[in-house]
Amino acid sequence: MRVLVSGASLAGPTLAYWLTRRGHDVTIVERAARPREGGSPIDVRGAAVDVADRMGLLPAISAARVRTEAIEYVDGRGRRKASIHPEAYAEPGGRDIEVERGALVNLLYDATKNDTEYRFEESIATLAQDAGGVDVTFVRGGPERFDLVVGADGTHSIVRRLVFGEESRFLRHLGLYVSIVSVDPALGTENRGVMYNSPGRLAGVYRYRGKADAVFMFRSPELSYDHHDLHQQKKLLSDVYSGEGWQVPALLDAVAAADDLYFDAVNQVHMSTWSRGRVTLVGDAGYCASPLSGMGTTLAMVGAAALAEALESGEDALARYEQAHRPLVTKAQASVSRGAGMLVPATSGAIWRRDQFTKLLPMLLAGRRLVGR
Numbered sequence: 001m002r003v004l005v006s007g008a009s010l011a012g013p014t015l016a017y018w019l020t021r022r023g024h025d026v027t028i029v030e031r032a033a034r035p036r037e038g039g040s041p042i043d044v045r046g047a048a049v050d051v052a053d054r055m056g057l058l059p060a061i062s063a064a065r066v067r068t069e070a071i072e073y074v075d076g077r078g079r080r081k082a083s084i085h086p087e088a089y090a091e092p093g094g095r096d097i098e099v100e101r102g103a104l105v106n107l108l109y110d111a112t113k114n115d116t117e118y119r120f121e122e123s124i125a126t127l128a129q130d131a132g133g134v135d136v137t138f139v140r141g142g143p144e145r146f147d148l149v150v151g152a153d154g155t156h157s158i159v160r161r162l163v164f165g166e167e168s169r170f171l172r173h174l175g176l177y178v179s180i181v182s183v184d185p186a187l188g189t190e191n192r193g194v195m196y197n198s199p200g201r202l203a204g205v206y207r208y209r210g211k212a213d214a215v216f217m218f219r220s221p222e223l224s225y226d227h228h229d230l231h232q233q234k235k236l237l238s239d240v241y242s243g244e245g246w247q248v249p250a251l252l253d254a255v256a257a258a259d260d261l262y263f264d265a266v267n268q269v270h271m272s273t274w275s276r277g278r279v280t281l282v283g284d285a286g287y288c289a290s291p292l293s294g295m296g297t298t299l300a301m302v303g304a305a306a307l308a309e310a311l312e313s314g315e316d317a318l319a320r321y322e323q324a325h326r327p328l329v330t331k332a333q334a335s336v337s338r339g340a341g342m343l344v345p346a347t348s349g350a351i352w353r354r355d356q357f358t359k360l361l362p363m364l365l366a367g368r369r370l371v372g373r
């Protein structure tokens with residue numbers, strides 16, 4: 001088959017890896033000029049660890065591992081109020097890996113670039129399918145025909161919009177916005193996330209492997225802005241956080257100077273089907289669970305492998321892909337309900353309760369373990 005994939009992040013290259021192994025001819029178009037490395041560390045969990053293992057990437061992923069020793073909540077003067085030590089609660093013998101997002105993006109690109117045709121600064125303009133194939137026009141290149149088109153182009157997928165309709169029909173806003181930007185490592189403490197809250201807002205610095213990211217998360221109903229307008233996103237952030245204490249002014253200076261920024265609503269994508277004819281979706285494009293789930297990378301990698309496997313067996317391949325992968329998606333999407341309350345409490349009272357709960361957590365967990373025995 002000639003397969004066109006839109007998006008060269010995590011889902012797209014994972015799919016390309018498995019399809020080219022099976023002899024298919026894969027082209028990936030990516031709107032950016034190169035694979036986008038930004039973002040904070042992400043989790044590779046459960047079945048995604050097995051997918052990475054089968055791709056031979058586990059040693060390299062493990063080498064780029066990030067270990068979060070503590071998440072600390074501080075007040076406006078930077079004094080520590082409560083802290084969590086995630087490794088203390090990790091499942092004994094668990095294989096989940098927290099890894100630099102950029103390192104994973106680059107590993108997947110390197111593992112596929114020799115067998116996959118990558119076209120950067122390119123995007124699909126139109127799609128028209130008939131029983132025998134899909135005719136595609138591009139923003140830059142000339143028209144071509146493919147046997148299958150896959151949208152691996154994230155929550156604002158162009159493939160989804162062209163084939164299934166406006167994104168407002170599928171995006172479920174969870175009442176928050178998130179932004180991540182690289183900052184001077186001197187602003188952070190190695191292997192720690194330091195978080196400051198005011199009602200409805202979180203600002204933090206997460207430092208790992210000698211680098212640091214500022215993280216902003218704030219409660220807001222849906223905002224109207226241009227997803228491609230960096231200047232507008234910077235202005236939104238500086239308006240929301242103006243006058244805040246702690247290190248926020250220094251973090252906003254980094255925002256002002258940044259030439260790339262991850263800024264998006266915290267959304268989920270809900271669709272009754274991910275496929276129509278010879279077009280299908282994989283990863284956030286079809287079933288984003290939101291950063292609050294910690295499952296975006298896992299759903300993308302496992303979904304890509306499931307799609308490639310289903311395509312092996314011909315008839316009803318896309319229906320079988322959905323059948324195999326939907327239970328994991330449903331579970332991940334249902335898991336986010338408590339995340340926002342812990343990270344971005346809405347009121348001063350809720351911040352205080354979150355801090356008290358965090359202080360009591362080790363005791364609560366130890367008690368539960370005792371009872372469990």
Ligand SMILES: Cc1cc2nc3c(=O)[nH]c(=O)nc-3n(C[C@H](O)[C@H](O)[C@H](O)COP(=O)(O)OP(=O)(O)OC[C@H]3O[C@@H](n4cnc5c(N)ncnc54)[C@H](O)[C@@H]3O)c2cc1C
Nearest residue numbers: 007009010011030031039040123153154158283284291296
């Ligand atoms: C720069 C960046 C930073 C991120 N940071 C975080 C983070 O800190 N924490 C977190 O939980 N998640 C983050 N994410 C999201 C995370 O990568 C995904 O949730 C998850 O890994 C699923 O990956 P995906 O491949 O399905 O989608 P995504 O990772 O969203 O990738 C979609 C890709 O498609 C490309 N694309 C979009 N539109 C088009 C188009 N019209 N034509 C061609 N290409 C297009 C994008 O440039 C991108 O490379 C980030 C995503 C990006 C792109």
